[in-house]
Amino acid sequence: MKYLFDDKDGIIEEVRSQDRRAFFLDYDGTLTPIVRDPQKAFLPPKYRKVIASLLGDGKTFVCIISGRAIEQLKEFIGLKDLVLAGNHGMEISGPSIAYVHDGALRAKPLLKEIVEILKLTLRDFEGALVEDKGLTVSVHYRMVPVKHHPRLKRFFCRAMEKFLASNMFIVTRGKRVLEVRPNVVWDKGSAVKWILGYLSVHLLEEKPYPIYMGDDETDEDAFRVLKGQGLTVLVSPRKKASEASYFIKSVEEVYQFLGFLAS
């Protein structure tokens, strides 16, 4: 894995020379800095402008892909004409594109029950946030004092036992977040593959050149799917083990790079 800005000129030339481009951009930690309160991750206007400048040339497709629910992404980003892939790609929505994963849809009623149980179980942890995202549920504990984290995780595991035993759900972890997802074979990588296929067939006349940027474990699935094609970029302050071919050090650098591509 190389630092992207060490090869900047060559990469920019390569991306610009493509007839069709498809950007897949993670949200938290990639397009916006990770904030203490996950309910307040609004996209600053200066950043919105950069993303908007990528759109509208008729040959660039932009998809924001996130673990968040689509409705919340809409509210945070405030840009039309974007394709949004929410819940790690289990739901996809945008101009002329729509998808919801079947298995995730089927697990929805039971997920409602999980939300209620987790809210009840964790109600005494100040700062813990149980977020109902429709197809998945997240427990954010960034605002819970660190000394309570082990106990919170214990309570969480106990509450989840019977649901996990049913094999219908899995638990994943991200940065100060535990997440319950339906046990379906679908991740950001599957979503990227699905969208690229859809684009080639329905929207663009040819297969676009994919550019994926993300900062977290869940983005590795997409890096893996895109191995050997396009450009994959991990957002990380330092080099680390990853399936991405390049890394970039900060959200600020992500926008610098996107700015070069748009102008």
Ligand SMILES: [Mg+2]
């Ligand atoms: Mg992220």
